[in-house]
Amino acid sequence: MRLVVTGGAGYIGSHMCKLLSEAGHQVCVVDNLSTGHREAVQWGELEVGDIRDADFLRSVFGRFSPEGVLHFAAKSQVAESVQEPADYYDNNVVGALTLLDQVRRQAGCVFVFSSTAAVFGVPQTELIDEQHPRNPINAYGATKLAIERVLENYAIAYGLRSISFRYFNAAGADPSGLIGEAHEPETHLVPKILMSALTQGEPMRVFGEDCDTPDGTCVRDYVHVNDLGLAHLKGLEFLQKAEGAHFYNLGNGAGFSVMEILAASEAVIGRAIAREICARRAGDPARLVADATRARKDLGWVPSYPNIAGIIGSAWAWHSQRRF
Numbered sequence: 611m612r613l614v615v616t617g618g619a620g621y622i623g624s625h626m627c628k629l630l631s632e633a634g635h636q637v638c639v640v641d642n643l644s645t646g647h648r649e650a651v652q653w654g655e656l657e658v659g660d661i662r663d664a665d666f667l668r669s670v671f672g673r674f675s676p677e678g679v680l681h682f683a684a685k686s687q688v689a690e691s692v693q694e695p696a697d698y699y700d701n702n703v704v705g706a707l708t709l710l711d712q713v714r715r716q717a718g719c720v721f722v723f724s725s726t727a728a729v730f731g732v733p734q735t736e737l738i739d740e741q742h743p744r745n746p747i748n749a750y751g752a753t754k755l756a757i758e759r760v761l762e763n764y765a766i767a768y769g770l771r772s773i774s775f776r777y778f779n780a781a782g783a784d785p786s787g788l789i790g791e792a793h794e795p796e797t798h799l800v801p802k803i804l805m806s807a808l809t810q811g812e813p814m815r816v817f818g819e820d821c822d823t824p825d826g827t828c829v830r831d832y833v834h835v836n837d838l839g840l841a842h843l844k845g846l847e848f849l850q851k852a853e854g855a856h857f858y859n860l861g862n863g864a865g866f867s868v869m870e871i872l873a874a875s876e877a878v879i880g881r882a883i884a885r886e887i888c889a890r891r892a893g894d895p896a897r898l899v900a901d902a903t904r905a906r907k908d909l910g911w912v913p914s915y916p917n918i919a920g921i922i923g924s925a926w927a928w929h930s931q932r933r934f
């Protein structure tokens with residue numbers, strides 16, 4: 611297929627481009643390079659521009675005639691979204707609406723949307739499935755939910771076929787060592803632990819040990835970035851037959867606390883990691899773990915990195931020999 615990948619210079623988007631290209635698809639990356647890296651675009655062509663720029667999108671769509679769009683371009687930091695909600699609504703909602711204007715004019719074009727566990731807000735059940743109420747507690751989750759609703763409406767009104775994938779905690783890197791997680795600044799747990807081990811600088815800050823979890827630190831469901839990509843490949847096949855707007859939660863269904871991730875990282879890298887306990891981070895739910903049964907059943911999605919050591923090991927291989 612001819613596929614536009616917005617945000618293809620970013621962490622998850624660049625891994626997606628590699629998998630798409632290996633599967634024989636033709637890729638056009640659309641990225642404004644605000645947080646992505648030109649060096650990460652190694653599969654497919656790059657069009658530098660902003661998804662809020664309708665003229666730019668029109669020219670890309672006119673030239674490339676995509677049969678599908680995978681939309682990764684977004685602002686994605688929860689804490690920042692609480693402080694700068696206007697930026698989040700502009701990039702994530704206005705941007706996605708501008709993009710969708712092109713998508714729905716492109717006959718037969720399907721849409722795959724990067725959504726998030728943050729659409730659910732505070733979990734009411736131990737495992738979060740697709741039936742769980744969507745009550746985001748921050749602007750980031752609210753912007754992603756807004757687009758999920760748009761996709762439901764567009765399926766009915768315009769016949770747009772789409773899948774929204776709600777990622778839990780993406781981690782790890784491609785085994786080639788060519789690409790990996792490279793945020794600036796980095797806020798995510800796994801890369802921060804590994805970077806702190808490499809620099810032997812400041813101790814790792816653990817945000818809170820008074821949560822309602824077995825060891826008091828927050829529990830998350832870590833899923834390998836290429837397993838997220840694999841779900842998208844399966845999703846593209848599924849959309850060839852399925853009409854409507856579809857929603858899938860993507861995680862391994864296993865929760866690990868911050869302390870457990872520290873211990874697993876120490877085991878992978880073979881050295882102790884200094885840490886200090888700090889206050890809880892505002893807006894962090896105690897526990898977020900997916901029930902991904904629906905993706906396994908409908909899409910035949912079987913993650914190839916079900917173990918946390920394998921996920922952290924792949925991230926460590928990247929961070930210890932980082933190319934950008």
Ligand code: UFG
Pocket residue numbers: 686687688726727728750778779780797798799800802815816817818828829830868891894895898
């Ligand atoms: N944490 C620390 N110290 C750090 C960084 C993180 O203790 O230096 C803790 C956090 O408090 C949290 C856990 O490690 O409990 C994981 O934090 P991340 O920042 O790696 O990930 P989040 O769970 O906050 O964020 C993820 C996705 C978001 C999504 C969110 C849903 O990255 O896109 O889950 O709540 F919105």
